[in-house]
Amino acid sequence: MTAAAPAARYVEHVMGMPISLALRGRHAGDDIGQAAWAQVMDSLRQADRVFSTYRADSVVSRLRRGEVGLEDCPPEVAEVLGLAAAAEQQSHGAFSVWLPGPDGQVRLDPSGVVKGWAAERAAQPLRDLTGTDFCLSAGGDVTCATTDPGARPWRIGIEDPADPSRVLAVVPVHTGAVATSGTAHRGAHLLDARTGLPPAGVASVTVVAGSLTWADIDATAAYAHGPEAARWLDTRPGQSGLVVWTDGSTTTVAGAAG
């Protein structure tokens, strides 16, 4: 029962990133599991159509160009912007969806909220699978659940930002989420919104939380704090994590009691 049952694995791409799924248990590999996976991908594609900053025809792109107002957008746009506002406030401005572009002009970029939020939302059909454990990764941000609390937890490896082919730490999770922010794969795209500059001293931040929405937001917000990343993360209730510094040292964060 606690032995590792073979998992069914699924991979597809959306939003320019790989989506990986592992299922264990009753519906691993059967038609019902496959249908749930198809629903996950449909949900992510729908989020991409609304929120992509790379697609000129997305709702957010049209919003940025002033072609539509917020009242014309689907309700999830307001939901994401609401999350973004809460995140900006709670990170004391280090996290923001209003970021300077290459031309220095500040514009709306909700990507820092959308990925975790969209993956958390897309995972709902997997939660509805009876007798089935799932572990879903959206480009390195993970949400998972086990139906039996006595089951083997999902073991989530945290990649080494200095060598992404290797694992630096492991966190066992039954039901929850793990998100990591860093620049290992996409260069210095993460900015401290207070300065508009890439934060210093921090190589990656991993957050373990109940929901991927907030794990992802907090990983990005902590990263934006640069040298204060671990200290800020430690104030976040109910979350834990790992900060890897550019010198290779690490800080494990137990999080605030809450």
Added chain:
Amino acid sequence: MIRVKKIVLWFMSTVTVVVLLFGYHTSTSSTAVASAQSSAVAPVTSGAGTSSGSSSGSSTSGTSTSTTFTGDSASTRWGPVQVEITVAGGTVTDVSVVDYPDGNGKDRQINARALPVLVQETLDAQSADIDMVSGATVTSDGYVESLQSALDQAGL
């Protein structure tokens, strides 16, 4: 191992409702304890995670061990809600939510106290025995060479 955080107050009413649902499940028993046992999925070992360190350090003094029961998922008008109770010395010492509808994800802090454990020396995926990789966002272009790709292909 599963350390479930206390929920916020406004959600308490929902919890109470669900616990009561469990309570009425077996009409003879009046306590949530018995009903939860009858409908429990599985009792979990009373590991470190179930410590009754809540602010009201109630009657469970000293020797008694605590056990955690997870109820069946119940449908509410907000979506599925699943409640976990901790029992020590015959009384419920903690009630937590292990599943609740989306939309208040901030409060769903399940297993959130699990700590990353550093491996002795950096390992590859196979020696670390992992299921998934969390890292800086992997692009589709870089996926083929990624650790996650190796895991997906191994199909462990």
